[in-house]
Amino acid sequence: MLQQRTLKTITRAVGVGLHSGQRVELTLRPAQPDTGIVFRRVDLPQPVDIPISAAAVTDTRLASTIGTGNAKVHTVEHLMSACAGLGIDNMYVDITAEEVPILDGSSASFVFLLQSAGVELQNAPRRFIRVIRPVEVREGEGAHAKWARLTPYHGYKLSFEIDFDHPAVDSTGQRVEFDLGSGNYSRDIARARTFGFTRDVEMMRASGLALGGGLDNAIVMDDYKVLNSDGLRYDDEFVKHKILDAMGDLYLVGKPLLAAYSAFRSGHAMNNLLLRELLAQRDAWEEVTFEDDRQAPSGFLQPVRAW
Numbered sequence: 001m002l003q004q005r006t007l008k009t010i011t012r013a014v015g016v017g018l019h020s021g022q023r024v025e026l027t028l029r030p031a032q033p034d035t036g037i038v039f040r041r042v043d044l045p046q047p048v049d050i051p052i053s054a055a056a057v058t059d060t061r062l063a064s065t066i067g068t069g070n071a072k073v074h075t076v077e078h079l080m081s082a083c084a085g086l087g088i089d090n091m092y093v094d095i096t097a098e099e100v101p102i103l104d105g106s107s108a109s110f111v112f113l114l115q116s117a118g119v120e121l122q123n124a125p126r127r128f129i130r131v132i133r134p135v136e137v138r139e140g141e142g143a144h145a146k147w148a149r150l151t152p153y154h155g156y157k158l159s160f161e162i163d164f165d166h167p168a169v170d171s172t173g174q175r176v177e178f179d180l181g182s183g184n185y186s187r188d189i190a191r192a193r194t195f196g197f198t199r200d201v202e203m204m205r206a207s208g209l210a211l212g213g214g215l216d217n218a219i220v221m222d223d224y225k226v227l228n229s230d231g232l233r234y235d236d237e238f239v240k241h242k243i244l245d246a247m248g249d250l251y252l253v254g255k256p257l258l259a260a261y262s263a264f265r266s267g268h269a270m271n272n273l274l275l276r277e278l279l280a281q282r283d284a285w286e287e288v289t290f291e292d293d294r295q296a297p298s299g300f301l302q303p304v305r306a307w
C-alpha cells in the first residue's frame with residue numbers, strides 16, 4: 001500500500017514575513033492519518049485552525065493566502081511546495097503571526113526543516129486526485145493571454161513558460177518541465193528564489209507590502225539586471241520558481257494530484273481558479289489509492305530523497 005506520510009518529530013523555524021516584515025515562529029508537528037495539513041494561528045486569543053483546501057484560499061495578490069473567518073495566513077505557497085515535493089500529507093503548522101516566514105525566498109529551508117524532522121509512514125492509504133479529463137482556465141487575448149491546464153497523466157509533471165519582457169529574465173531559460181518521477185525536487189526546484197523588480201518595490205511598500213523583502217530572500221532586479229551580487233542559483237531560476245509556486249498552490253487542493261500541469265504566465269490567482277474549476281467538474285477527476293505499490297506512478301514510491 002502506498003502510505004500517507006507525516007513528520008517523525010516536531011521542528012521549528014523563526015523568520016520574518018515577506019510582505020508584513022513581521023517576526024514569526026513556525027512549529028511543524030506530526031498529525032494523524034487523514035488530518036491533512038492544518039495551519040493553526042496560535043497567537044490569537046482563541047487559537048484558530050485553518051485546514052488547507054482550494055476554497056480556503058481567500059486572496060491571491062502577490063502570494064497565496066488562506067483563511068477562515070477573520071483568521072488568515074499569507075504566503076503559504078513555498079511551505080506547501082516543500083510538502084508537495086516531499087509528499088507530506090498530514091501536519092500541523094502552528095504559526096504566531098499572519099504570514100509564513102520567507103526564510104531565503106525559496107522552499108529549500110522548508111525542505112531542510114521537514115527532512116530534519118524526518119518523514120514517518122502512516123497506516124493509511126495515500127489518497128490522490130487523479131485527473132481523468134482535461135481542465136483549463138484562460139484569461140486575456142493575444143499578447144495578454146495567460147492560461148493553465150491539467151491533463152491526465154500517470155504521475156505528476158509540470159511545465160511552465162514565462163514571458164516578462166525584462167532583459168535579465170529574458171536572457172534565462174523561459175520554459176521548464178519538471179517530472180516528479182524522473183526529477184529531484186530538492187535539487188532541481190527547491191532552491192529557486194522568489195523575485196521582484198525595484199520599480200515595483202516602492203509601490204508595494206506604500207501599500208504595506210514587501211516590507212520584509214530584500215537581497216537575502218529574493219532575486220531583485222532593476223530595469224536591466226539582477227542586483228544580487230551572487231547572481232542566480234540556476235540558469236533558469238525564474239521559471240523554476242514559478243514551478244515551485246505552482247506546486248505549492250496546487251497542493252492546497254489537499255491531496256497530491258496525478259496529472260500533467262502546464263501553464264503560460266499563470267500565477268497564484270489562476271492556479272487557484274484551475275483547482276476550483278477542476279473540483280467543479282466532478283467528472284474530470286476521481287480519488288484513487290494504491291493498494292499495490294507497483295501500480296503507483298514513479299516519484300511517489302521511493303522514500304524521501306536526500307539532497
Ligand SMILES: [Zn+2]
Pocket residue numbers: 077078194241245
Ligand atoms: Zn513564490
